[in-house]
């Protein structure tokens with residue numbers, strides 16, 4: 001058996017979280033799947049809020065892969081420097097600027113500027129790993145996916161959806177696989193958003209608010 005919760009408890013937990021966080025969805029502002037992809041790449045190890053502060057001006061200048069790719073074709077170094085200026089208030093901005101420029105170039109050259117709805121092809125793009133590909137497929141294309149970020153990792157272990165025998169506390173891939181086997185497929189993306197919101201607003205990393213937590217009767221409180 002994966003995790004410690006029964007099917008009934010998991011359903012109840014998902015229902016409570018859905019009622020508690022009806023607004024739970026991707027918090028990264030974007031106007032297209034391409035912009036979503038770039039925003040997720042920029043969000044690595046930084047908050048969605050800080051990404052949302054820099055993307056409006058950046059996307060106003062370069063709204064799609066072709067426009068950024070054209071600028072890079074004229075002068076790649078200058079394009080990377082310009083992107084760096086747009087995003088310099090977020091962590092690892094130099095690396096991210098390079099990745100975003102190369103991502104736009106590869107997307108334009110290999111995929112006609114269109115973000116592929118393909119898990120493997122997405123991961124061929126610079127700066128795109130498993131979690132980013134899963135987010136793009138879930139949020140951009142409406143697929144049922146379970147991207148595992150820091151909140152999903154922590155909260156799913158605490159609750160007992162996943163235990164250490166199923167997946168290490170830092171093992172996002174094993175945690176994703178375990179969650180795929182206990183959460184009904186049609187509720188995967190919903191569960192992903194709910195667990196993130198719960199981690200953000202209640203099950204804080206340092207100070208979980210167990211006294212007022214709506215799922216405290218179900219949660220096994222591991223590591224708290």
Ligand code: SF4
Nearest residue numbers: 203208210213216219
């Ligand atoms: S009871 Fe505490 S540890 Fe469990 S989900 Fe709620 S806040 Fe997190």
